[in-house]
Amino acid sequence: MTAGGGGLEAFIARAAGEEGFDAVGFARPDAVAEAGARLRQWVSGGAHGDMGWMADTLARRTDPAVLWPDVRAVIMLGMNYGPAQDPRSVLARRSAGAISVYARAEDYHDLIKPKLKRVARALLAEAGRRGLAGDVKVFVDTAPLMEKPLAAAAGLGWQGKHTNLVSRDLGSWLFLGAIATTLELAPSAAESDHCGSCRACLDACPTAAFPSPYVIDARRCISYLTIEHKGPIPADLRPLMGNRIYGCDDCLAACPWNKFAVAGREARLAARAENDAPPLAELVALDDAAFRARFPKSPIKRAGRDRFVRNVLTAIGNSGNVALLPLVEARLADASPLVRGAAVWALGRLADAARVRGLANSHRALEHDLDVRHEWSEALMEG
Numbered sequence: 001m002t003a004g005g006g007g008l009e010a011f012i013a014r015a016a017g018e019e020g021f022d023a024v025g026f027a028r029p030d031a032v033a034e035a036g037a038r039l040r041q042w043v044s045g046g047a048h049g050d051m052g053w054m055a056d057t058l059a060r061r062t063d064p065a066v067l068w069p070d071v072r073a074v075i076m077l078g079m080n081y082g083p084a085q086d087p088r089s090v091l092a093r094r095s096a097g098a099i100s101v102y103a104r105a106e107d108y109h110d111l112i113k114p115k116l117k118r119v120a121r122a123l124l125a126e127a128g129r130r131g132l133a134g135d136v137k138v139f140v141d142t143a144p145l146m147e148k149p150l151a152a153a154a155g156l157g158w159q160g161k162h163t164n165l166v167s168r169d170l171g172s173w174l175f176l177g178a179i180a181t182t183l184e185l186a187p188s189a190a191e192s193d194h195c196g197s198c199r200a201c202l203d204a205c206p207t208a209a210f211p212s213p214y215v216i217d218a219r220r221c222i223s224y225l226t227i228e229h230k231g232p233i234p235a236d237l238r239p240l241m242g243n244r245i246y247g248c249d250d251c252l253a254a255c256p257w258n259k260f261a262v263a264g265r266e267a268r269l270a271a272r273a274e275n276d277a278p279p280l281a282e283l284v285a286l287d288d289a290a291f292r293a294r295f296p297k298s299p300i301k302r303a304g305r306d307r308f309v310r311n312v313l314t315a316i317g318n319s320g321n322v323a324l325l326p327l328v329e330a331r332l333a334d335a336s337p338l339v340r341g342a343a344v345w346a347l348g349r350l351a352d353a354a355r356v357r358g359l360a361n362s363h364r365a366l367e368h369d370l371d372v373r374h375e376w377s378e379a380l381m382e383g
């Protein structure tokens with residue numbers, strides 16, 4: 001917590017602490033002008049891939065005052081979701097799926113938003129007691145707001161070379177939320193960069209998603225590929241994904257500042273045991289209803305069943321486990337072309353040439369989807 005004394009800032013810091021936030025600070029809305037310019041450059045270079053919403057909301061995203069002209073201050077809040085153990089241990093279990101830490105628990109959006117609202121309401125009531133009138137809006141993740149640069153300006157941490165906010169006290173495991181307000185608040189001192197010559201996160205990335213330090217190419221990031229990307233995963237990246245089926249933590253987990261991290265104290269953010277290393281065999285068989293029942297209140301539901309099963313089939317293709325072949329073959333006739341295409345790829349990775357040819361004979365003539373037909377050609381090495 002960065003604020004003390006008897007001002008509104010100290011009141012907010014106390015209220016945020018009572019709601020379970022681990023860090024709080026204050027930024028002027030115009031504190032991130034440089035980041036806005038960089039964001040424009042990033043989007044114009046296409047690094048956002050098919051996250052069209054980043055381009056659509058660019059004007060609002062680059063400047064909080066465009067989003068809300070009356071805003072005078074942005075309160076940035078951080079919540080620690082540090083895992084109890086190293087999340088990378090599951091990467092060696094190739095027949096299990098690796099789910100990123102944030103997605104092993106309840107959806108943080110659902111948890112944090114009501115907490116932000118309670119802090120915001122308490123702030124307005126306290127301001128009223130002091131004879132001040134004001135308004136507030138709360139944001140977590142989904143709004144067009146540059147949360148990381150704002151959090152750095154508010155002193156919560158700095159944007160590390162992996163582009164996420166790193167805190168000296170909490171390492172990389174920090175969710176961000178924001179309360180924008182028309183009330184005047186004294187800005188906190190911005191945090192400076194403590195990466196130094198370290199490049200552990202850059203070297204840890206399995207898909208080389210950092211063209212340079214501090215810049216990510218989302219199109220190569222496994223988090224983007226498994227969660228946001230709607231189409232088939234680019235073939236050259238599939239073998240590099242290993243068993244990562246939803247998000248990725250490798251760059252975050254590599255950061256030496258995590259040595260100061262402690263396990264998160266919010267029980268609803270603690271990993272559900274069934275999401276620590278779920279067998280791929282179980283996940284690949286999920287239909288839509290079973291998928292929704294398997295992941296109640298989970299952020300994983302956002303990707304939808306088809307994208308999720310695509311990811312699972314990619315992991316199966318990387319597993320080297322031929323015992324999974326019958327489950328792959330069952331998906332060759334799936335209703336979703338995305339799933340069928342991923343099943344063909346997994347088949348090509350695991351089965352011998354005669355088996356691929358035999359299955360191609362029975363499935364390919366019925367296939368009308370161009371992407372899936374292309375997968376068959378590749379699996380038969382006709383390309």
Ligand code: B12
Nearest residue numbers: 035038042100141147163164165175176214215223247248
């Ligand atoms: C789009 C998005 C993604 C995209 C793009 C990732 C990215 N780095 O932006 C994808 C889908 C890949 C993604 C993945 C993840 N995300 Co995300 N994502 C967002 C979202 C919605 C917008 C971020 C954004 O504006 N990106 C645009 C790019 C341009 O921003 P940037 O990478 O920070 O780029 C800056 C730098 O390149 C910098 N820059 C350029 N050159 C230079 C040079 C120097 C010297 C410096 C200092 C800086 C610099 O300027 C740019 C503008 O600020 C935010 C929520 C929000 N509203 O902010 C969450 C958010 C960033 N995600 C979050 C999380 C947790 C993740 C994952 C860890 C999830 C997971 N486990 O899979 C991964 C991490 C991957 C990674 N290494 O970034 C958290 C991060 C919390 C934190 N501590 O920072 C956020 C803030 C959500 C939240 N509310 O908690 N995410």
Ligand code: SF4
Nearest residue numbers: 205221222248250251
């Ligand atoms: S989340 Fe994974 S794939 Fe994405 S940049 Fe970090 S290490 Fe690379």
Ligand code: SF4
Nearest residue numbers: 160161195198201255
């Ligand atoms: S791993 Fe090293 S370079 Fe990357 S964010 Fe952490 S300190 Fe910075």
